[in-house]
Amino acid sequence: MSAKADLLIKAKNITTLDPARDFVEKDLCIAITGDTISYIGKADGAPDATNTIDYKDHWVMPGLINAHTHLPMTLLRGFSDDVPLKDWLEKHIFPAEGRLVSPEFCRLGSKIAALEAMLSGTTTVCDMYYFEPDIADVMDQSGMKAFLGQSFIDFPAPDNKKQDGNDYKLLEELIERYGSHSRIHPVVAPHAPYTCGDETLKATAAFAKKHNLLYSIHVSETDFEMKQSQEQYGMTPVARLQKLGVFETRSVFAHCVHVTDDDIKIMAKSPTAVIYNPESNMKLGSGAARIRKMLDEGVLVGLGTDGCASNNDLNMFGEMNTGAKLQKVSLADNAAITAKEMLIMATRDGAKALGLQDTGYLAVGKKADIISVNLRHSNLQPVHDIPSLIYSVQGHEVQDVWIDGKQTVKDHKCLTIDQDAVFDELAHYRERMDF
Numbered sequence: 001m002s003a004k005a006d007l008l009i010k011a012k013n014i015t016t017l018d019p020a021r022d023f024v025e026k027d028l029c030i031a032i033t034g035d036t037i038s039y040i041g042k043a044d045g046a047p048d049a050t051n052t053i054d055y056k057d058h059w060v061m062p063g064l065i066n067a068h069t070h071l072p073m074t075l076l077r078g079f080s081d082d083v084p085l086k087d088w089l090e091k092h093i094f095p096a097e098g099r100l101v102s103p104e105f106c107r108l109g110s111k112i113a114a115l116e117a118m119l120s121g122t123t124t125v126c127d128m129y130y131f132e133p134d135i136a137d138v139m140d141q142s143g144m145k146a147f148l149g150q151s152f153i154d155f156p157a158p159d160n161k162k163q164d165g166n167d168y169k170l171l172e173e174l175i176e177r178y179g180s181h182s183r184i185h186p187v188v189a190p191h192a193p194y195t196c197g198d199e200t201l202k203a204t205a206a207f208a209k210k211h212n213l214l215y216s217i218h219v220s221e222t223d224f225e226m227k228q229s230q231e232q233y234g235m236t237p238v239a240r241l242q243k244l245g246v247f248e249t250r251s252v253f254a255h256c257v258h259v260t261d262d263d264i265k266i267m268a269k270s271p272t273a274v275i276y277n278p279e280s281n282m283k284l285g286s287g288a289a290r291i292r293k294m295l296d297e298g299v300l301v302g303l304g305t306d307g308c309a310s311n312n313d314l315n316m317f318g319e320m321n322t323g324a325k326l327q328k329v330s331l332a333d334n335a336a337i338t339a340k341e342m343l344i345m346a347t348r349d350g351a352k353a354l355g356l357q358d359t360g361y362l363a364v365g366k367k368a369d370i371i372s373v374n375l376r377h378s379n380l381q382p383v384h385d386i387p388s389l390i391y392s393v394q395g396h397e398v399q400d401v402w403i404d405g406k407q408t409v410k411d412h413k414c415l416t417i418d419q420d421a422v423f424d425e426l427a428h429y430r431e432r433m434d435f
């Protein structure tokens, strides 16, 4: 007789994303003991549990992994839309950030981000921003898993105005406070090859290698970046990062919209993962990353929303939907990518990209990062095919969320962050700040 579990989830429809199992299964039970999945199988062999949930009309799956975002930028949602990317960044976003971004901004923006992410089924995020120790406090409290990338950039940044090394100080503070935390992971995050010189890229790569930290960077987002790199350095951004030692780190490259076949070969040979951000690439007019080609060549690909200023949401179901359609439209091929491939990208491969070995799919011994989607919604009925739900789920149908076995969303309500208090805080903040 097996030991008593804390929770037994009975699921009508389940996608465990376990490569050893069928993609879709019916009538399975999942037991959670502590923070871990202790049983997956038919009801006959299931252990007794303190609590049981019997889902009749739900889809149970692993929590989604948003592998590239900028959490506090929820506060810049809709702030500056429909302008060319270079102007958007240089004339709107960077100046606004210089004026507004503070520890308070980062804390408030991250609370809104954590709410939005969990309520639409995301359990892990990979962030890149400023004042990361403040963001870490919020994310710790939210119960989410968070890879938090302290930014490095070769001009005055909101948390490094004098360019006197405060970026390193903040990263060291983050490591000191959260370096051995089970859910919060410090990350080294130089902004991009076009905003960081060789010295910054090289030094940050060496730092990541020395401290065994993830290295997260925007790469080859635009045609402009690609051309400028070839003119200035005589090589592509990917080749330059290889030359500077970045491939010796565990790294994630966001975007990679404009890469050569040789760049793809370099990335395929390394554990470096590309993070596909289809909605941001579309909204900023950057183009369509060649994800089909990358997958065929063996590049590891995760999925991200990017920040709310360029998306404008953190909804990973929407991202799977758009991500599939962007590949189909750019290749004029309805079979360019499948719903199953998008689900793998948003879960198992996202976890692999971030170096998480104990989550990303549901199996005995893995952490209990689980979500349920209520299928009793008019936009989801009838259900003919479970993976195809990525084309119709809007995000709000996510009913329950567990992270490390702890429930953070129950009946569409967040248990770890008080939503009303956050909206009140936002209203007061907007009264005080002019934006």
Ligand SMILES: [Zn+2]
Residues within 6 Å of the ligand: 068, 069, 070, 218, 254, 306, 307
């Ligand atoms: Zn980004």
